[in-house]
Amino acid sequence: MRPDDRNGDKPIDERPLRVLVIAGSDRRQYNCPGVDSKARAFMLRMADRLPAEWEIDYEDLGNVYGRSIIRSCNACVSTSMALCCWPCNCYGPDDRREPDLMWDLDLYARLDLADAWAIIGPVNWYAPSSNLKLMFDRLVCMSGGNPREELIDHKDPELAMRLERSPEWRELSRNHLEGRTAAFWCYGDGGGAEVGEDGRPLVLRHPAWFDPAREPFADDRDAYGPLVWQCRYSGIEVPDELWRHQEFGQDRTYSENQAEHLADQPGVYAAFDGWVDAFARFVGANGRVPAGRHRAHGHQRPAHRWQDLKLAWRDRRMRLGVPRAGSSPAAQQEQGLNHDTGWNTHRSEGEKLRDPRTDRRPDEKR
Incomplete structure (x- = not known):
């Protein structure tokens, strides 16, 4: 059935089980690729195959021209876990x-509302697609993130560092989506007719630099290992049987291995349907997951204009080379580590290096 977000407010025994299926390819026909991805076709096939009494939510992360994109994680957690909200x-x-697609698609709430996630995507250069990696990077906050931004004046690094060292932090930091199930179906194009009999790309000018025996994975599903282990680290179960890889399109060009060609390739749909059925059995047996203490569903973003003004003053002080006393930027400046002052913060290091008017680093010999 179609998802009804109002069910997220009901007691657990009064709502249907809910699944979120995500197509993680970067391709969409409404951008320069001009063709929809196989991940999208798999996503829709899965939605039709899952039990009719479940709520089936799904989303395609492909890049649509003019639409917002998934912004990268700013790595706040590396300053302080309490700064990652x-x-x-x-x-x-x-x-x-x-503009951020994670928020514009309300993905935090939809991930929270679902009892299980099914992630479908290609292997791109021995790794997940860019959009899936971006999405999971932005989910670092589900593992111990700060649910009360008012305690750090929205985004104050010094307050966050102080909170992280306080006894109160132990109660706040938890796995906010723990208990859910995640499953991963990744696939590859089998070389796109680019690989020779020796396992090397055909167009290499220096074949000795590429040793096929040293390619990263014995099992190509391991390309999605970082996402799987992030889930497991965050208390989300990824059963080994629900983490699978399928290769198809061997000896075909990329243009001959589109979604419309999947039915012509023996075993592809049978393998995928087997994964979907295994997912349905496991999730059905697990049942519905209790809501966490701090939910993304129904989250009301607090106003923070006054806090932003204070942070803007902090920013101006750093540009002028006068960071807060006792802060990490002050310590780094005192030790001569980063040389990161100046009014125009958009100016790149490359521009500074090429500008004869720019002062050299203090420790550089003249």
């Missing part, structure tokens, strides 16, 4: 300056 407050919905 749940759900992410680095960005927000309908933001003109930094």
Whole structure:
């Protein structure tokens, strides 16, 4: 059945089981690829095959021209775990300056509402697609993120560092989506007719530099290992049988291995349907997952204009080379580590290096 977000407010025994299926390819026909992805076709096939009494939510992360994109994680957690807020407050919905697809699609709430996730995507250069990696990077906050941004004045690094070292932090930091199930179906194009009999790309000018025996994975499903282990680290179960890889399109060009060609390739749909059925059995047996204490569903973003003004003053001080006393930027400046002052923060290091008017680093010999 179609998803009804209002069911997320009901007691657990009064709502249907809910699944979120995500197509993780970067391709969409409404951008320069001009053709929809196989991940999208698999996503829709899965939605039709799952039990009719379940709520089936799904989303295609492919890049649509003119639409917002998934913004990258700013790595707040590396400053302090308490600076990484749940759900992410680095960005927000309908933001003109930094439009973000995670918020515009309400993905934090939809991931929260689902009892299980099914992730479908290609292997791109021995790794997940860019959009899947971006999405999971932005989910670092589900693993211990700060659910109370008012304690750090929205985004104050010094307050976050202090909170992280306080006894209160132990109660706040938790796995916010723990208990759910995630499954991964990744696939590859089998070389796209680019690989020779010796396992090397045909167009290499220096074949000795490429040793096929040293390619990263014995099992190509391991390309999605970082996403799988992030889930497991965050208390989300990924059963080994629900983490699979399928290769198809061997000896075909990429143009001959589109979604419309899947039915012509023996075993592809049978393998995929087997994974979907295994997912349905496992998730059905697990049942519905209790909501966490701090939910993304129904989350009300607090106003933070005054806090932003204070952070803007902090920013101006750093540009002028006068960071807060006792802060990490002050310590780094004192030790001569980063040389990161100046009014124009958009100016790149490459521009500075090429500008004869720019002062050299203090420790550089003249």
